[in-house]
Amino acid sequence: MKIKHNKLLTILLNTMALLTLTVFFSCQEKEGGNTLNSSKQLIQPENPLNKLKYDNTIDFFCKMDITRYGVSDTLHYKGKLYGFCSKMCKDEFRKNPDSYLTDKTVLEHK
Ligand SMILES: [Zn+2]
Numbered sequence: 001m002k003i004k005h006n007k008l009l010t011i012l013l014n015t016m017a018l019l020t021l022t023v024f025f026s027c028q029e030k031e032g033g034n035t036l037n038s039s040k041q042l043i044q045p046e047n048p049l050n051k052l053k054y055d056n057t058i059d060f061f062c063k064m065d066i067t068r069y070g071v072s073d074t075l076h077y078k079g080k081l082y083g084f085c086s087k088m089c090k091d092e093f094r095k096n097p098d099s100y101l102t103d104k105t106v107l108e109h110k
Helices: 002-041 087-095 097-101
Strands: 073-077 080-084
Touching (some): 073 087, 080 087, 087 097
Antiparallel strands (some): 073 080
């Protein structure tokens, strides 16, 4: 009886060790994926949007300096090209573009 119990315990321990290893490795894979995703969100110098010339230097909605932090969305409005840090800011600008354009603090920042 005692031997049987010990055998069972060994099998259990082995199974647990195997499971722990599997979980450990799958976690590592997940973490690797996350790192890739977060690095995508960082401003990349290779981002072609950052090479364009914009008529604004500051995101109209959030007032962020797009020349420093990068552009992830753009909008053509009345023949000018505006850059925005995010789609959300662009959408907010589109709701009432003229009210933002009369804000001289933004345009005269150049
Ligand atoms: Zn913004």
